[in-house]
Amino acid sequence: MKKDIERILLVEPNFPIPSKSNNHKNFLPIGLLKLASYYRDQGHKIKLVRGNLKSEDFDFKPDKIEITSLFTYWAPHVKDSVAHYRKMFPRAKITVGGIYASLMPDHCKKYTKCDQVYRGVHTEAEKCYPAYDLVTNQNPHPLDYQIIHSSRGCPRKCNFCGTWVIEPRFKAKKSIKDEINKRNVVFYDNNLLNNPYIENILKELIELKKHNKISWCESQSGFDGRVLIKKPKLAKLLKKAGFRYPRIAWDWGFENYRDIKKQLGILVKGGYRYNDIFIFMIYNWNIQFEEMEEKRIKCWEWKVQIADCRYRPLDQTFDNYYPKESQTSKDYYIHTQGNWTDALVKQFRNNVRRQNICARQGLNFYSKTFERMKAKKNIIFKTKKMSRNEVSKYLTKLKIDYWFPDDVTYSDYGLKLKYEQEKKVIELY
């Protein structure tokens, strides 16, 4: 082997991702796949591993190890990987890159004990076509999509978001058609619609779709609704280009509901159905539970689904949230300044989950007993034709739980709390 040819081990730490979701479109280690191509092009030998493998699984002794990182609150998994591979290959130089490394470089160096931290986007690797073969071979399911970045960065600066710290300059491509060679396309742009060439990009996708070269597209981040309001014709283009599950963000207070309604109207006019659309909502944040409930109920009125996102500060380095237990701030971040408690965080999450089931399935109410198929079919069937009052009476008599999404729900794990006199609180837990 020539002296300048290196063996480089690329590592995705043992993140808490269910193994069946390993190749899920939200979790593909795209940065490592681009680095793999970049190093291969230079003639280096590379190996990609996902998790902390045992030494007997190795046929490769690396000179360098590059470990990716994701959310700051998954830092312990990065630390574990550094320690694991350090022990196995003590002579190899270890670099950590990715989101946590870029947001908290000093913490990352000290805490993980890596040799070096790489901050931001690797500009050379960014130009490479990701080495999808490395992940396809690891999973029996063929990868049926590819990831595209038509832009990097975001021109906005929301204070709960790290995008503008990691990718401070907004850079956009004019065209992406030559990058596409799979039937499904997932855009990892932070703010796709803000690309000044978005119309051109959507027209390219429409053309590819017309010729049956692509099937569907998705945007991992939500669409910027403010851009939709300025350029409503984008909605139709998105639909024609095959974008599915459109999502818009409602990060601010209830008073913004008219804008959100307008954005939804634009998407519906573009050809989407209300229950295909998701609204991103950040909770456990500055907006209090009561107002989040009002927002949730507004979404129920519109019959759109909610993509809820539990807030963690950008420097939070742990998250041991467990939905089925009573927990404290020692376990995960609870935004006490916004009057959130563990019970309220879990209550809101639970309300959203139940409401989404109702929105998806066209149900008027949720029942845990029904969800678990523990009620007789004829009972379930009977309630479909009943009014709200009839459902309440009937299921109360049968001692079967039920919940109407338009009730502000404050159960506090068994304790029924009073919210406002006129908003009756009903929760049968």
Ligand code: SF4
């Ligand atoms: S618009 Fe989205 S990507 Fe841009 S700063 Fe705000 S949250 Fe981040």
